[in-house]
Amino acid sequence: MDSFVIKGRQRLSGSIAVSGSKNSALPILAVSIMTGEACRFGNIPLLRDIQTQVKILNTLGVESVWKGREVRTQVKDTYNSTAPYELVKQMRAGVCVLGPLLAARGEAIVSLPGGCVIGERPIDLHLKGLEALGAEITLEHGNIHAKTPKGGLKGAEIYLGGKFGSSVLATDNVMCAAVMAKGTTVIECAACEPEVVDLANCLIAMGAKIEGAGSPRITIHGVKKLKAADWNVIPDRIEAATFVVAGAITQSPISITGCRPDHLLAFLDVLRQSGVVVERKGSTLKVVPGARPKATDFVTLPYPAFATDCQAQTMALMAIADGTSTITERIYPERFMAAAELKRMGAKISVANGTAVIQGVDKLSGAEVMASDLRASAALVIAGLAAEGETRISRVYHIDRGYERIEERLRKLGAKIQRQSVGGEETTAAAVG
């Protein structure tokens, strides 16, 4: 198992390019199931989760060829419609083959994704939406078994809100299934995240008839079949935000290029409130070093509000801010795993009932910490960059799920960060591609 060793307090400089969005690429790759034609997907990040998704597609009879950041796919056979537990347990997003399989093959058996370290992650909304289209669903032997009825799926009006608001992957699944259903489907309380819009735009380019993606009401007029996909996914807004925080916490003049600042307005607003200056020019965000950040309160909510996936990284920044901040998690109330590890680095954080109270300290100190999930790991890297002395982060395979060769890219900015294998040898992240 690899670790990162970071020597903190180095000033960074230069520019860093943002990769393609993981959370766009995962459902978009799954649409290859929905056409008999050869597909091309570009700007695909070289990540462990993407590899897992491609493996799931391979078990479903989809052949794939990787070339750089491009993945080409072609359905070769349709005998197997079962997404196996060994793969879905590694990555919950495996569940996003459910809608495409049902639409294209009339049957889907997808292993029920189990528990998750960031909290309870039910799939009731996915099932409710598909059932509203007429799918017959049973849960047996740890699998979701969904079948289309005689005569196929039929368009319906579906309210897809849950107790935490909209759901990204449930919206994706229901939208995909509705694309080839008979008649018109209206999804009310649809997720508005840019990744949902990216999937809708890819489907539209394949011949789907979808209106309203990016708003809470999506209308889909069913079509008989889809053509090939030829699609480049959007830049990763969460990765961009992570690098902005890395610049802010180290007070470094770094530029984050190739991003979509318009996808980050709530995040940038919180940074502005905390006094961090981020200049926006086209697709580049530039961090301008300034005074110590001020404590700021914020709440995570579905898009366009502050994203839960940026919460842990911003908490690391608030840990050294002047004053006391509160962060309330309204998507995953238990998603504060970074707090306990940041405390080992000298942060003063208390968590209760879905809210973290962070009393800013003058500085963090390097320590041995453990990565527990993707975004908490990113928060520890950010804290390590700012901390005095050495920080050693174990179990960094979590970070490889969502950030491509992060240590190499940060090193190019001047960070002192090395990857070490258990034996102490430095390794590269090439294996994750």
Ligand code: EPU
């Ligand atoms: N929810 C339900 N029922 C459902 C589905 C979701 O109650 O059937 C609840 C969840 O428990 C949560 C809320 O609804 O409280 C929102 O969850 P959502 O379904 O939107 O999450 P997701 O689609 O499973 C995606 C991202 C996550 C990101 C969330 C929220 C992908 C592959 N994953 O997950 O990304 O945190 O949306 O924005 O798109 C990450 O990249 O680190 C990550 C966890």
